[in-house]
Amino acid sequence: MSISKISVVVVGAGPAGFYAADALIKKKLNCEIDIIDFLPTPYGLIRAGVAPDHQTTKKVIKSFEKTALNDSCHFFGNVHIGNEISISELKEIYDAIIIATGAESDSLLDIPGSSLPGVIGSASFVGWYNAHPNYINLNPNLETNNVIIIGNGNVAIDIARVLVKNRNEMAESDIPEYALSNIENSSIKDVFIFGRRGPIEAKFTNVELREMGELKDAVAIVRPDQLPLEVGSLSDAREQRLKEKNLKTLQEFSKNKITDARKRVHFPFWYKPVKILGTQKVEGIQMEKTFLNNGILESTGEYLEIECGLVIPAIGYRSRPVKGLPFNDTDFVISNDNGRVDMGIYAVGWIKRGPSGVISTNRPDGVLAANHIENDFRDGGSKPGRTALVSMLEKKNIKFVSFEGWKLIDKAEISGAISGAPRKKFEKIDDMLDVVFYK
Ligand SMILES: Cc1cc2nc3c(=O)[nH]c(=O)nc-3n(C[C@H](O)[C@H](O)[C@H](O)COP(=O)(O)OP(=O)(O)OC[C@H]3O[C@@H](n4cnc5c(N)ncnc54)[C@H](O)[C@@H]3O)c2cc1C
Numbered sequence: 001m002s003i004s005k006i007s008v009v010v011v012g013a014g015p016a017g018f019y020a021a022d023a024l025i026k027k028k029l030n031c032e033i034d035i036i037d038f039l040p041t042p043y044g045l046i047r048a049g050v051a052p053d054h055q056t057t058k059k060v061i062k063s064f065e066k067t068a069l070n071d072s073c074h075f076f077g078n079v080h081i082g083n084e085i086s087i088s089e090l091k092e093i094y095d096a097i098i099i100a101t102g103a104e105s106d107s108l109l110d111i112p113g114s115s116l117p118g119v120i121g122s123a124s125f126v127g128w129y130n131a132h133p134n135y136i137n138l139n140p141n142l143e144t145n146n147v148i149i150i151g152n153g154n155v156a157i158d159i160a161r162v163l164v165k166n167r168n169e170m171a172e173s174d175i176p177e178y179a180l181s182n183i184e185n186s187s188i189k190d191v192f193i194f195g196r197r198g199p200i201e202a203k204f205t206n207v208e209l210r211e212m213g214e215l216k217d218a219v220a221i222v223r224p225d226q227l228p229l230e231v232g233s234l235s236d237a238r239e240q241r242l243k244e245k246n247l248k249t250l251q252e253f254s255k256n257k258i259t260d261a262r263k264r265v266h267f268p269f270w271y272k273p274v275k276i277l278g279t280q281k282v283e284g285i286q287m288e289k290t291f292l293n294n295g296i297l298e299s300t301g302e303y304l305e306i307e308c309g310l311v312i313p314a315i316g317y318r319s320r321p322v323k324g325l326p327f328n329d330t331d332f333v334i335s336n337d338n339g340r341v342d343m344g345i346y347a348v349g350w351i352k353r354g355p356s357g358v359i360s361t362n363r364p365d366g367v368l369a370a371n372h373i374e375n376d377f378r379d380g381g382s383k384p385g386r387t388a389l390v391s392m393l394e395k396k397n398i399k400f401v402s403f404e405g406w407k408l409i410d411k412a413e414i415s416g417a418i419s420g421a422p423r424k425k426f427e428k429i430d431d432m433l434d435v436v437f438y439k
Helices: 015-026 044-048 061-068 087-093 122-129 154-164 177-184 206-211 237-253 359-376 386-395 403-415 429-437
Strands: 006-011 031-037 073-077 096-099 146-150 190-194 218-221 263-266 271-277 284-293 296-307 310-313 340-342 345-347
Touching: 006 015, 006 087, 015 031, 015 044, 015 061, 015 359, 031 386, 044 061, 061 073, 073 386, 073 403, 087 096, 087 386, 096 359, 122 154, 122 177, 122 310, 146 154, 146 296, 154 190, 154 206, 154 263, 190 271, 206 237, 271 296, 271 310, 345 359, 403 429
Parallel strands: 006 031, 006 096, 031 073, 096 345, 146 190, 146 310, 190 263, 218 263
Antiparallel strands: 271 284, 284 296, 340 345
């Protein structure tokens, strides 16, 4: 005997949301799955976070598209949960709610001067060069010789690379023209990627680090005296291999000279930010030298000051609370027990476990949520789901974008691309909606 349909809504159409939908489909439960996003476009940080010159990484959307086109799935773009529709309204019409809203804010750089204009968190900066509609008017000050990036992860590397690549190197990317021409016409010469710890502790992956050795106009600079001769022995063999590769790459970089190229990306290790200098806007940064003492980071009292007009902390992301659901203010995640928030409410991806890992790291969260739903709804569901959502949206006069609507946006972006580029992204939500509703 087949069970009655379980109505499921996924809030957030990023990787975590799609993996959850896919896991439900694979279970062959009798589910109707609606995926909601506040943007008219799906795919979350794949579209708005992954660097515009890393198009191969973005190809994962092909498998998410298959999920979206499954008969049981429906996409509702341009619908903001929390603003336009509340969680309690969703509870009334859906058996199960999966929260997949990611982590959109920056971790705060809590030092004097960090609120001065010219300090721009990586979430906003990356959103700006990826044409996320919330950040297109960011207008960062690129009239500066020096840019300081704080943090030793791949996001820091992405930002540095985008800032020093030339137009030709970005020709096959989908960077918006406003960002490309601002960068091209900027006075940036030196980008510093500062790490509080050393090269062994840095979180760069090797492919991304090596890319810094392949730039046309810029050279990677590492001080040889900051590099240990070897990694030492680590407990995890995979970690050991990665660190050895990174050290080898950094050793190669340490042979480069600052006169080798027009621009430079410096990797100063063992410095922590102390103070942003300036009165009306950023004029410089003070860093303090650090060292590790039995695994604890300590300061030396030795300072370094660099003049700059732009500081980009790339020190991690934070989730925002979802109105109506419990939030853990210490870890900045939705309060959950192994993905379960409450009966019928589940969390996946960055809002569930914090901002770590690559795209596929979100997959097991989806499987977990699907397992919970399978267990919790053994007798099937009872709530109306999609039909009730559509009438609620119509009653509230909310113009929602279906997956077919997104495909119209997609098609227009692809056909608007200049040669070599994969697409020319729309920058404003209204322009996207025009394509869908006034085609
Ligand atoms: C700068 C950057 C670069 C990265 N590069 C790579 C890379 O090269 N390779 C890689 O494997 N991983 C990369 N990652 C990691 C990867 O992007 C994440 O693991 C993944 O996107 C997290 O998925 P998520 O679904 O939890 O969140 P997200 O991708 O952020 O998706 C969340 C979705 O929820 C929507 N949303 C939020 N709030 C609401 C609301 N209230 N109502 C409706 N919708 C809402 C958002 O619009 C968004 O679409 C990168 C991350 C960043 C930040």
